[in-house]
Amino acid sequence: MSSKKPVVIVTGGADGFGSAIVDRFSSEGCNVLVIDVNKEKGDTQASKDQNVRFIHGDVTLRKTWEQTLELAQQEFGRLDTVVNNAAICYDPSPVHTLDISLYDKVFNINVKPIFLSVQVIAPYMLECGSGVFVNISSTGYTRPRSGFAFYNASKAAVTTATRTMALEYAPIIRFNCIAPTVGNTTMLLRSIGGDDETAQKMKKLLSVIPMGRVTEPADVSNAVWYLASDQSSFITGTLLEVDGGRGV
Template identity: 40%
Template sequence: MRLAGRTAIVTGGASGFGEGIVRKFADEDASVVVMDRDGSRAEAVAASIGGSAAWIKADVTEASGFAGAVDLALSRFGGLHILINNAGVGHTPTPLEDVDAETFDRVMAVNTRSIYLGARAVVPLFKRQKGGAILNIASTGGVSPRPNLTWYNASKGWAITATQGMAVELAPFGIRVNAINPVAGETPLLKTFMGEDTPEVRAKFLSTIPLGRFSTPEDMGSAAAFLCSDEASMITGVALNVDGGRCI
């Protein structure tokens, strides 16, 4: 019950790593707002958890989406203490000069603009209450880039730098900001990163992970719960590799 009495917003909370974080936070006695563009899936995840979860269909690239999620957290649960910027998109392995502008803009909007919009929505509240935690889901790609994923890697490197800058600026207000860097995991994005899902491609990916397996939503949920709990009260500005050793 490390998160008892806390309320969190989890973007992209209806599937993949986001759903793993939502379920772990609920297990740790937090109240959770599942924010996702897939409203039906968000509703199903919240319903499966029960009264400690609410849902909202929202786009993380729009300020109105975050405003609605904050309003829902305050009206339903009476407060807000944690923001998890989990929503993200990638692009299939492509030479950097062949990625079209529309794909580039979408990657940057979802992976970087969303962090900016989330901060604008919650930081004033967190400053007033003199505390809060923000967790950005970055990637091992932001630390040890894979070829042909350059613009995705760049967006996650941005997320790591933003985390560090936010941590320094917000520390005097009692607000902690951290990130986690997942390695490729069993989520809907896995096929995107691999280009195709075949035993041969999976074997190639797994050969780069010393622990010999993909990450799971449960792995991310456990890391997120720790970093957002009082057990991590002296940790801010960290980008924690949850990667089975890939970045060693």
């Protein structure tokens, strides 16, 4: 029997922006399937609310997406939205100092899951007659900072793929992106470097954000909720910058 509650998949939903996204959808009465490699944090996330189910899995593997879709169908009888949030960054470094394995890892985690999620889930949504994908991009694409060339490039790939798929799957499935600036998450210290100059680096970072602060997880979760809801039913192929004016 199909649940009346909307059903949402959130990748990387055990921490940071992902955790806030899960909390927002759950608070709105949705059933949420969280995919994350961190079992401890995933179990904690699921224990907070009966609307949340945790899948300990790797989003770079097709079988994880197949198993999650099967769970959504078996337990709730539906799937409405996919939020591709899982991503990694790295310590700021010029390209010639990076190992090729890091390049592979960044694109494998930041881009490949979007490809796999659409391959597995788009056919189901097409059959159902509706569906939404919200993919998390970054101002690393719109206003790149030095030291993150191929993180920025991975987010450019996310955005371009999302916009193209919005054309390919309209009018049945909507695809949109959100571009936060540096966020108040565990990635923050990695982005600015955790050393004696952190305070100065933070001051410099905030100086280029007109609103004078970093992106809070709630800023992102509010934007994701909007793009997944019927309030944005005529919006597809867009990049919503949640960046305090950084991209202006």
